[in-house]
Amino acid sequence: xxxxxxxxxxxxxxxxxxxxxxxxxxxxxxxxxxEIGRVAHPKRKAEQECPLIxxxxxxxxxxxxxxxxxxxxxxxxxxxxxxxxGIAFRLEAEDVDAAVKKAVAAGAEVMSEVSEEExxxxxxxxxxxxxxxxxxxxxKKSLEPEA
Amino acid sequence: xxxxxxxxxxxxxxxxxxxxxxxxxxxxxxxxxxEIGRVAHPKRKAEQECPLIxxxxxxxxxxxxxxxxxxxxxxxxxxxxxxxxGIAFRLEAEDVDAAVKKAVAAGAEVMSEVSEEExxxxxxxxxxxxxxxxxxxxxKKSLEPEA
Numbered sequence: 001x002x003x004x005x006x007x008x009x010x011x012x013x014x015x016x017x018x019x020x021x022x023x024x025x026x027x028x029x030x031x032x033x034x035e036i037g038r039v040a041h042p043k044r045k046a047e048q049e050c051p052l053i054x055x056x057x058x059x060x061x062x063x064x065x066x067x068x069x070x071x072x073x074x075x076x077x078x079x080x081x082x083x084x085x086g087i088a089f090r091l092e093a094e095d096v097d098a099a100v101k102k103a104v105a106a107g108a109e110v111m112s113e114v115s116e117e118e119x120x121x122x123x124x125x126x127x128x129x130x131x132x133x134x135x136x137x138x139x140k141k142s143l144e145p146e147a
Numbered sequence: 148x149x150x151x152x153x154x155x156x157x158x159x160x161x162x163x164x165x166x167x168x169x170x171x172x173x174x175x176x177x178x179x180x181x182e183i184g185r186v187a188h189p190k191r192k193a194e195q196e197c198p199l200i201x202x203x204x205x206x207x208x209x210x211x212x213x214x215x216x217x218x219x220x221x222x223x224x225x226x227x228x229x230x231x232x233g234i235a236f237r238l239e240a241e242d243v244d245a246a247v248k249k250a251v252a253a254g255a256e257v258m259s260e261v262s263e264e265e266x267x268x269x270x271x272x273x274x275x276x277x278x279x280x281x282x283x284x285x286x287k288k289s290l291e292p293e294a
Binding site: 003004006007008009010011013015019022023026027029030031032060061062063065086087089091092099102103105106107108127128129130131133 | 150151153154155156157158160162166169170173174176177178179207208209210212233234236238239246249250252253254255274275276277278280
């Protein structure tokens with residue numbers, strides 16, 4: 001199979017019970033994490049409810065981790081979808097379709113077909129060892145800091 | 148509390164059933180992973196049994212991940228100890244004791260006290276969100292490639 005350009009991945013921690021904010025505060029206190037970006041759920045923001053954290057990006061030392069509230073968008077249960085006790089890996093690819101196809105050819109199982117999500121292509125596979133990989137297009141909108 | 152220098156972390160996948168080698172091969176096929184280092188269990192190697200993988204370090208794009216066989220050293224069950232479905236985070240610290248103390252002060256729970264393991268200091272904590280952090284001294288021996 002042809003080479004598929006993968007840029008790297010970030011661990012994503014999906015926190016149940018609306019506790020992503022608490023998790024962010026904990027990682028700041030425990031590991032000196034620096035918050036370098038955050039995207040709240042647009043609908044929740046508009047309704048001025050407690051804003052769901054779609055993705056808060058933290059830097060611990062030289063490493064990056066994403067922290068998200070577990071929420072239900074498009075009928076999807078993020079906690080179940082994340083698997084592995086709420087830890088998934090967000091893998092950036094130049095060609096999401098090709099990256100998903102290559103993973104499946106190697107033995108991964110499709111969890112959600114490649115589709116547009118929050119303005120970017122995203123597909124999810126579970127590998128034979130139970131790890132969930134969310135394969136997303138490079139420069140995904142939700143990883144950009146809020147204005 | 149004083150600043151504690153943390154260099155960064157790597158996700159560590161603890162694979163049950165002696166399947167770490169299969170996992171390494173899968174990540175090569177699925178994501179073009181490059182193996183940049185491997186440490187086998189010294190005792191198993193000496194006895195010429197099937198060598199347990201203490202730690203294989205893979206590079207996927209620009210990101211690093213450690214893959215380990217789930218094995219029982221010093222009475223420790225790595226699979227149970229890893230938690231989170233076999234995914235833990237290996238955090239490098241200049242001062243392991245200080246890093247563990249700071250995490251505990253912030254609300255983490257000690258899973259194993261700081262002790263010498265494979266020639267390096269290591270302590271394990273579980274955070275309030277169920278994530279296991281193996282806090283290790285910088286330049287841990289088991290992360291160096293085999294000769």
